[in-house]
Amino acid sequence: MDTGTHVVMGIALGGLATLDPAVASSHVTTTSVLIATIAGSQIPDIDTVLKLRNNAIYIRNHRGVTHSIPAVILWPLVLLAVIYPFFPGANLLHLWAWAFAAVFIHVFVDIFNAYGTQALRPFNSKWLALGVINTFDPFIFAIHVLGIIAWVMGADPGFTFLLMYFIIIGYYFKRYQTKKRVLVEVRSMIPDATEIIVAPTMKFHQWRIAAMNEDCFFVGRSINGEVKILDRFKRIPVPNTPVIEAAKKDQNISAFLSFSPVYRWEVDEYDDHYEVRFIDLRYRSNGHYPFVAVVQLDLDLKPINSYTGWVYSERKLRKKLGVVPS
Structure with missing residues (x-):
């Protein structure tokens, strides 16, 4: 997801943490957990600084090692080392648990983008990209913002964000079903396709399509369930010249x-x-x-x-x- 969405996700997770009795019973723990969830929702993207060097290094490494299994284990410990000295009265175990949840959720939701992550490293370097949710999804961002506004206005943060997460889970399932229908339609149009990529856009009913068979590349778009092939290119193998x-x-x-x-x-x-x-x-x-x-x-x-x-x-x-x- 984009940086803004990860920020509001961190705030929401900090609000959800108030359902944890160990967090709710201690102001110090509540404050430290909120800081940890916001920071944990951002820290895997620390590799964005690679873009300052050049795009090649950024493309090769973004969402790579910083989103890997060892990183998901390491980042919460780094956050503990930084945050806990400022809040020595906080519940250490629960602070770690919510920091871990923030990091894990960051990596998990990134898998649903078209860009994906190398979340299985070091066991597998394959990119996991389900292509269900756009990098910036207006609905997901907006519902987080509404939840935060409700919190500021006095709503119970725990139950507010619990309800919000149930809605978002339903939204993910709906997006998955919509993508599946697009895949079925593309398959019917290109029955001999060897690969089909359906990628989300910011608009719920619009999807990008790239497919190939043995002879051609096909580029298209689905709008409101109607699939159109917009470009077709002869598939010519890259020569060894x-x-x-x-x-x-x-x-x-x-x-x-x-x-x-x-x-x-x-x-x-x-x-x-x-x-x-x-x-x-x-x-x-x-x-x-x-x-x-x-x-x-x-x-x-x-x-x-x-x-x-x-x-x-x-x-x-x-x-x-x-x-x-x-």
């Missing part, structure tokens, strides 16, 4: 290929350089595919410039590559 092999060694291309499961490729040859482009097919927006990886190589196949990330126009991509558009 010297240009492609040199491009794959670039960190931006390598990071993209480690992350993207459905993409097409292009190679352009100019007078003084080659340009290799990989295009993720999952994120079509207004006829454009914004998530790309591009590398420019000189005639000796040495990298000149490269980039991976989100760009919404060719002009902006040229600027990212250090090329001033004419």
